[in-house]
Amino acid sequence: MERRIQRFAKVFRTIFIAAFVLSPVVMTVLWLSGGELLFGGGWSTTIIGLVRDNVSLDAAHAPAFPLAWSQRWLGLAVGLIPLGATMLCLWWLVRLFGLFSAGEIFSGNTVKYIRRTGWTMLAGVALMPIHEALMTLVLTIHNPPGQRMITISLESGDIRDLLIAGIIILVSWIMDEGRKLRETDELTV
DSSP, rough: OHHHHHHHHHHHHHHHHHHHHHHHHHHHHHHHHHTTHHHHSSGGGGGGGGGGGGOOGGGGOOOOOSOOOHHHHHHEEEHHHHHHHHHHHHHHHHHHHHHHHHHOOSHHHHHHHHHHHHHHHHHHEEEEHHHHHHHHHHHHSSSOTTSSOOOOOOOHHHHHHHHHHHHHHHHHHHHHHHHHHHHEEEEEE
């Protein structure tokens, strides 16, 4: 059983490392493309969710493409808010699955990384309204007066992410209690 866990943990660790490395590269390329890759047609419609799912813009307020360089750089900077939280979660998961692949499952370190992942996810969800407000401002800043926007919304995905983060934190507490019981049993003769 433990070998299977270690094998799967190595696979997931590799996936998390790749996502950690590629996420900032992809975001930078998408923003510096001027928006055609991010919001334009063709194959890029599959990646529109990187921004549009987190920003409420209707067709009347959509920015002109290509985006001005100031919008590109500001959009990239604002995009670092959720990207930072995502990358921190990925880093904790890389560390956690490194421990799992080494056979360390019920330890203080694994509990620590599970808990950090949950709290980082929670912080990321809490930062999303700030991200959305800033992103809608960046995308509409060059629109004529009356067509500029700042929006904030709460969607079912945000509530889902809050619940998942809470569950992860709860699981870390449960695992920590289990770890403490196991350590107590090991000390009992």
